[in-house]
Amino acid sequence: MADIARRTGVQRPAVTNWRRRHADFPAPAERSPQELFDAAEVARWLDTRRVSAKALRPDEPPGSTFGERFRRTYEAGSPDAAASASMSRVRGVPVEARASHPPPHLDPDEEQARRLSSLLMGRSRALSGVGDPAAYTDVVLILLYLRSADPQGWSWLASESRGGRDFIDVLRETVHRHVGERPTRKWLSQPAMRVADGLPPAAHWDPIPLIDLVDSLAAAHSAPSATLVARLIIRLLDETVRQEGHRGGEFRTPQSVTELVAGLAAADPDDRVLDPCCGSGDLLLSVAAPVKTSTSAPVTGRALSPRPALWAGINLTLHGVPALLSSDALDDLRRPAEPDESYDLIVSNPPFAMHWADRVVPGDHRWVYGTPPGNNANFAWLQHIAARLAPGGRAVTVIPPNATFSTRKADSTIRAGMIEDGLVACVILLPGGLFASTGIPVTIWVLEKGRSRRDVLMINAGGAAESDFPEIIRIYREWRRGRGEGTRSIPARAVGLAELRAAGHSLSPGQFLSSGRSGIDRREAAEILRLSAALIARLAASARRIDDEVTTLAGALAGQGPGEGGHGDGWLRTPLGRLCTVQPGPPRTRLPGGDPAVPVVTARQIRNRRIHDEGIEHTTAEFAASVPQCRLMPGDLVSVRTGTIDRVALADDRHTGWLIGSGCVLLRPRGEILPSYLLHYLSHPQVVEWVRRSATSAVLPTISIRRIRELPVLLPPIERQREIVGFLNALDESIVAHDAILGAAHEMHTAALGALLGDVESQAGPAAPA
Known part of the structure; x- marks a missing residue:
């Protein structure tokens, strides 16, 4: 990191800030004993960062990038001719298609899959503040699939999108045509349409860089390497599950x-x-x-x-x-x-x-x-x-x-x-x-x-x-x-x-099954404990990375609050009803008879800003169809309005079509507020207190829909919302990571008892007389 700062002529905190704010910043090189970065990948990424006019050096023309500066200083200061040659080879190649040259002992397809998966996931994470993050991850997978399985359809999609047509419409038409020509692939239709429904209008995000990156996998009208794409898909799925959980x-x-x-x-x-x-x-x-x-x-x-x-x-x-x-x-x-x-x-x-x-x-x-x-x-x-x-x-x-x-x-x-x-x-x-x-x-x-x-x-x-x-x-x-x-x-x-x-x-x-020996098998006991300790070590390493990110984000965000009097530049205060649809749950959730098929989210399922499955009730499909306004979509929030009225959770793709219960309210944010920002905002202690004060006095506290719509919301600019959400999400990840360590330690304690004491019933002799 210090080397990158020195060779680009910026301070170390600037590089830290790039890494924090841009999800596609190169990851540390694999197999490095310390945190080292691939120079060619760094140069490629820096090609996207223009040097401001006031920071230009005398020999740099307007429009110069930090990538060009990095290459010049790298070649001038590196004694490694091979490294310099590698840097030279990435000149003249489109920015997103530039590849580092892996060492001879690495599989080129595997190395390219690693690099491209990092780029693609970076694109997805960079857009995740607008709409449902899962939609962006899945659209990456769909585009890769079309690029590989349907080169002709892909060429049409890329051409129409670059020509200015609405990307979502083009995606729908491409998938419809693709499945129509291949009836056995009907599995693509419904999920792809759901992904399209989850994407915000193109005015809120630019799909062209993503299309260009996927397009660079092979020459026009031809399919990319099947081995490369298969490995890339596996890496993307692994990374998606790692980030989102199961x-x-x-x-x-x-x-x-x-x-x-x-x-x-x-x-x-x-x-x-x-x-x-x-x-x-x-x-x-x-x-x-x-x-x-x-x-x-x-x-x-x-x-x-x-x-x-x-x-x-x-x-x-x-x-x-x-x-x-x-x-x-x-x-x-x-x-x-x-x-x-x-x-x-x-x-x-x-x-x-x-x-x-x-x-x-x-x-x-x-x-x-x-x-x-x-x-x-x-x-x-x-x-x-x-x-x-x-x-x-x-x-x-x-x-x-x-x-x-x-x-x-x-x-x-x-x-x-x-x-x-x-x-x-x-x-x-x-x-x-x-x-x-x-x-x-x-x-x-x-x-x-x-x-x-x-x-x-x-x-x-x-x-x-x-x-x-x-x-x-x-x-x-x-x-x-x-x-x-x-x-x-x-x-x-x-x-x-x-x-x-x-x-x-x-x-x-x-x-x-036993070893047939009395006493403790020391080697087996040691192996069991070693495996448990290794698991805790992996969890702890993951927690440390998350905690480091939290520390970095906290340092960068320190002193960047809303400003004097609660208002900063571009910050607004507006009623919740102007920012989202507020829909109460139905007065009942069942019709007589019928098979219970649709899950119903009640207060019991809402904990720690998440919707849990334990003890969930169901209603009939017929009843759910009669109240479509009460059914969830990804990005909706569910809040409890009766009883424990300070609970709120965010719905994701899995909850599509689920019904909210009679004691809940559905909040569907509009474009100017991020669902994840609203989720965290509603957890603010002062907001929770406002909600409690607004509840009517009854056997069960209840807040009216009118009062919910009046709830004042402090609304920063959208970019500031993303920064706030990034930090608070990192804190949530830290909580989850440390809970996992606690659970693994409890499991290790149980395993240690079995490993060290063995089968106490079979080893115990007759009880000694009292």
């Missing part, structure tokens, strides 16, 4: 786990393949990519919402895997279409312990082994998957570990039925810390339909490293051939039906 309960499965699932599944080219909750399509891709061709039967995937369906479609198509995709996973779990389709192979990583139904119909033909609880979908997914298996079919699914030993009556009854029927072939315990979103271990269940055997292969890989996962596949395949056994690091054995019955039909590998 929205809607679906998240990306780690590569080590997808490869393990693929090895256990061993797909055949003719297999009919399903993922009933496919997320971004990672499991389908890992299973099908090695065996599927353009003439194979397409794989089938169902996502929880249109956004992951879009991700999965792009991911699979650009990797050459034909797919039939939809966004009705939850509807299919609640009310499957008749007759049920059957599949030879099912893979899935459904959300853990998801609340999925307020009322479960006992007579459903899928509940062969028992009616699953509505507040935990683990055994609903397992039975749903079993019902979709063709005779002789198999399933490999990722399930939380408590499903193997839960003593809840519904869970234990269903698990016992599955065991007695021979459906469960294998259960594998994996180590903790594999998923970014949780530090707990996970299990993999292998199901086989119509199996004659009743034993279950237990594999305890809880202390294994990810590099050992191929050994799990070998153990399982050898066991199926009748000669498999575990190893010292991965113990395994088949457990017979009588032993399973004696254990209360538990499927916990740790209950049946």
Whole structure:
């Protein structure tokens, strides 16, 4: 950073400010022992920064950029001729297409994908203050898809957009034409239209730089490298999930786990393949990519919402895997279409312990082994998957570990039925810390339909490293051939039906597998603690980066308040009713009869400025359709107006179409105020106090809609709103990061007890006499 400042002739704080305010500022180079930056990437970025007239040097003509100055001083002061030559090579290339030249040992496609993903995500983040940030991320993915899958359609889109036509209209027409010519890609239509609906008018943002950047991937009317685009898509999905978390309960499965699932599944080219909750399509891709061709039967995937369906479609198509995709996973779990389709192979990583139904119909033909609880979908997914298996079919699914030993009556009854029927072939315990979103271990269940055997292969890989996962596949395949056994690091054995019955039909590998030695296995204990410590270290490093950003932002924003008397240059004070639509919830949220299908957001779901799923109620689709003004769109805010009236939350893509409850109010901001700014503003202690004072005195405090519209809002200019939101969002991220560390430390404490003390029941002798 200091070197950049010196070579561009500015003070170090100026570089810090560039990095803070511009999301596309180059990231530190990978594999650098300290925070070093690629010189060519820095030069490329500085090409976008003009030197002001008063800061020009005598030898610099008007219009000079800091990039040109950086190159001159870099070449003059660098003893490395190769570096200087690299800098020279980026002259004369369009700014966004300039690439750093990677060292020979790096894969050029991987290096270019890294650079381009940073640029594209930077563009998305830079625009995220206008409208729903998710819309910009998804439009990047759609543009990349069209650039790769439809060069002719892409050329038309780029030409029409540059010619001045409204970008949103052009995008709609391009997608409509693309899907019309390719009926199997209907998965693109609904999500793309939703993305278009979420974009603000082009007057509020300029799509041309983004189009130019995507266009630079290949020559006109030709498709870019399939390898490059596939790697770029994977990087963008990883980065999006890292920034946004797993929205809607679906998240990306780690590569080590997808490869393990693929090895256990061993797909055949003719297999009919399903993922009933496919997320971004990672499991389908890992299973099908090695065996599927353009003439194979397409794989089938169902996502929880249109956004992951879009991700999965792009991911699979650009990797050459034909797919039939939809966004009705939850509807299919609640009310499957008749007759049920059957599949030879099912893979899935459904959300853990998801609340999925307020009322479960006992007579459903899928509940062969028992009616699953509505507040935990683990055994609903397992039975749903079993019902979709063709005779002789198999399933490999990722399930939380408590499903193997839960003593809840519904869970234990269903698990016992599955065991007695021979459906469960294998259960594998994996180590903790594999998923970014949780530090707990996970299990993999292998199901086989119509199996004659009743034993279950237990594999305890809880202390294994990810590099050992191929050994799990070998153990399982050898066991199926009748000669498999575990190893010292991965113990395994088949457990017979009588032993399973004696254990209360538990499927916990740790209950049946031990080293056979008394006392503590020091190496295994040390490995468990090492993995837990590594997870906490990763979380702590992430928290430190966020905290550093908070510190930098705090320093830059210090002393930049609204000014004397609460008014700065361009700051306004205006009633809330002038800035957004204020819509009260319906007086009731149900009609008699009908199937509850649409979620209803009540005060219980609004916590910490977020909408949570726990305990959510549902109403009928018919009733929701009768009150369209009360249904959510991305960027809407939901505020509580009865009872705990100081709660407010921001809706995102996942909440589209959800209904607000009778005790809530919907706030739909207009263009002059950012939804995220209004969210934080309504959390201001003085605003909260104003709301409380404005409530009527009753058994439950209630604030009137008229009074809500009168709430005074301090409104800075839009750029200032973005700065404020950036800082407050960083603080929210810091809170989340430190909460994750706290949770991981609690989990490590539990793991340490098990690792250091072992199985206290089996090791304990007779109790000493009192």
